[in-house]
């Protein structure tokens with residue numbers, strides 16, 4: 028790809044290469060930090076994690092055996108190396124409470140969580156973009172101040188309700204009162220509706236507001252005036268020049284919400300008894316099943332990092348300036 | 355004190371007052387509810403287990419027969435106190451991390467910054483769960499977990515705020531004077547970032563309250579027999595079939611309390627910053643009668659009594675009339691605020707609501723531009739006429755192209771729309787036009803994005819865009835202001851060449867009278883929304899008669915002006931378009947005021963050389979040199 032810039036004559040490294048190097052090194056550093064944090068987590072717990080997991084009644088010999096098998100008696104750096112080694116072979120240890128390999132538990136439960144998060148993200152975007160853009164067009168240059176006020180206050184309130192509250196409210200209205208959807212569990216399509224909505228509505232409200240503001244900002248730009256000066260029909264001005272730019276900016280900011288949605292699955296899964304990682308992490312924290320907690324924390328952490336990476340790449344493709352500007 | 359006045363102003367706004375009252379109520383409830391109703395909340399009534407709403411128990415009872423209404427009220431203290439504790443911890447930890455670069459010096463500072471950057475990328479809830487594992491389940495663990503989870507965000511905020519302050523002179527002065535780092539932080543930096551930090555902490559407290567409820571709801575926060583709103587919700591979730599109020603009431607309480615913190619913080623943040631301006635709505639009004647255009651075959655653009663107004667009401671352009679003939683270059687000069695750019699935009703039909711354009715006549719190539727057209731067909735005709743024959747060049751080539759589209763595509767777009775060219779034909783035309791405006795390697799350039807063009811190249815491309823059709827008029831609004839001098843000259847030269855080869859008329863807007871003098875045939879001088887002088891460019895140096903025109907010329911430095919001498923400026927300030935004085939608007943700055951100046955605004959009179967002045971200055975009194983150096 029030839030992307031030589033007009034300014035400056037020194038040999039330019041391709042901006043895409045520079046972007047890839049920069050972004051990948053950030054990912055590597057973040058993953059290393061995540062691994063170290065997950066490793067240290069167990070060692071920062073005050074007291075003996077094995078003792079507290081097995082309870083005060085457990086015989087000392089059992090505790091000692093567990094400690095030995097978890098390698099907790101080795102020097103710290105050795106344990107860290109072992110931890111990394113095991114990770115590379117896909118070995119995340121064994122759950123203390125069930126005795127099952129942690130990787131099996133994760134393989135079992137991950138799909139339900141991913142489905143939930145992806146569906147919620149799609150729904151949020153599909154609600155937010157049309158609503159935000161429509162509100163932007165309708166309320167441009169201070170038109171329809173009442174509609175704007177209604178939209179803004181509704182979205183503020185919706186965004187302020189945390190997902191688990193929304194979930195409880197939705198369960199009450201649609202599952203208990205109207206009985207349109209099941210109260211809990213994961214089965215047919217209907218069982219997805221309430222969990223997905225609980226997770227999607229808050230971010231959708233924020234995203235719609237961002238989208239409107241971005242569109243208004245784009246409508247003010249010089250290049251939109253240029254488009255008008257070309258005497259394009261209004262629809263072409265909007266569809267070709269205003270929307271793509273407003274949507275790009277919205278997606279960037281929306282990406283920040285996506286990480287939050289991944290975390291939001293924890294709460295929503297617990298309301299709906301959803302058989303995913305979110306239920307697992309809470310029950311394992313309560314049961315002090317630390318190897319399992321560690322594994323799930325890692326999966327969530329990597330998930331967030333991958334989502335952030337995907338957002339950055341999407342942005343770079345949609346808006347070629349950003350790859351250059353950032354350097 | 356100014357700061358207190360601003361806070362009071364915040365409380366006077368409807369949102370600020372409402373949120374303030376709500377927040378006060380929530381805090382008072384947290385303070386007094388346990389004192390007043392603890393007994394009712396823990397009284398066990400075995401007669402009424404898990405009952406619904408009754409006159410005795412407004413919101414029913416829980417599985418031990420305890421009154422839910424009172425439990426929700428009493429839970430306010432635990433919920434809010436823990437949330438405030440966690441917020442305080444988060445702010446404190448954030449402050450420590452955020453000021454580390456100041457305290458610990460560069461290297462340790464970099465390290466903390468890097469760590470904060472990594473941590474900020476993770477959602478707060480995940481961090482809270484992570485810390486909850488370390489600190490254990492329970493109220494204390496949850497405060498630590500949520501507090502530390504909020505720390506990275508506050509650290510980021512602190513870093514930004516500190517970076518802004520650390521650059522300031524007084525901090526540098528203190529540093530040079532040998533004041534210790536810690537002292538600088540305490541005496542100079544913290545007081546200056548306290549206000550935004552507190553405001554953000556208030557907003558944050560709302561979020562922390564919700565997060566805490568979440569953790570308790572999951573069973574990881576407050577443990578029985580203590581209870582907070584989250585705990586109450588979690589306990590009653592399973593009973594939602596029989597007893598929904600028990601699950602919903604604490605939820606409502608959480609949302610109200612969270613909103614109280616949130617809205618109050620936002621209101622304060624808004625009140626202490628700059629108020630947002632909301633533009634009132636307006637539409638383009640059309641004059642009642644559009645008189646028939648007088649026949650003038652050579653006239654490309656006829657403007658009669660043009661007015662542009664905005665709500666206020668202000669009328670920055672008030673009664674401008676001129677005509678541009680085929681192949682003529684007409685310059686419009688004036689200070690900023692004189693209405694010259696608005697005149698250009700109005701002529702180009704690019705004034706957006708709430709602005710309004712009115713004129714006795716505004717016609718382009720004999721076709722009226724103002725007024726509603728009877729049917730869609732003629733609207734499309736008008737659009738096509740403007741799209742092919744009327745070209746616009748804007749001031750800032752950096753922002754006037756869509757940054758996400760290739761230059762060629764942006765050029766081709768209009769031609770596809772108005773000339774019915776295919777994608778390929780339009781692209782070929784775009785390359786050809788880029789070549790015509792001397793963009794080197796036009797074929798390759800057409801596939802590039804705007805950011806890959808230099809400023810001068812972009813302005814050429816913009817002119818090339820105007821040449822996609824067969825323009826009769828190019829309106830160029832300060833086309834060279836954003837460019838450096840050599841590029842400026844090339845762009846002006848290009849406009850001149852186009853005029854010569856294609857007989858295109860140009861309306862050139864500029865604040866720079868030398869630019870106008872170089873390339874124009876005729877010059878319109880604007881002041882306070884009116885044309886005050888209209889003269890042939892050749893007369894400019896020797897024959898300018900209006901005192902303002904002469905002052906503009908006098909302010910031009912020339913080669914003889916010593917470099918160390920301050921630039922000559924016109925004394926006084928341009929008039930404010932919202933308050934034009936009676937009589938001649940230039941009166942307050944004019945050296946030649948006569949009696950009639952304050953009574954009536956002078957008309958623009960004359961044939962080839964029009965002047966609006968009660969006391970125009972003589973043609974022969976001043977020589978060019980003395981005008982230029984401003985000596986009389």
Ligand code: SF4
Pocket residue numbers: 900901902938939940941942944945946947948951956966967968969970
């Ligand atoms: S009318 Fe009077 S005040 Fe205005 S420019 Fe002429 S002399 Fe000066």
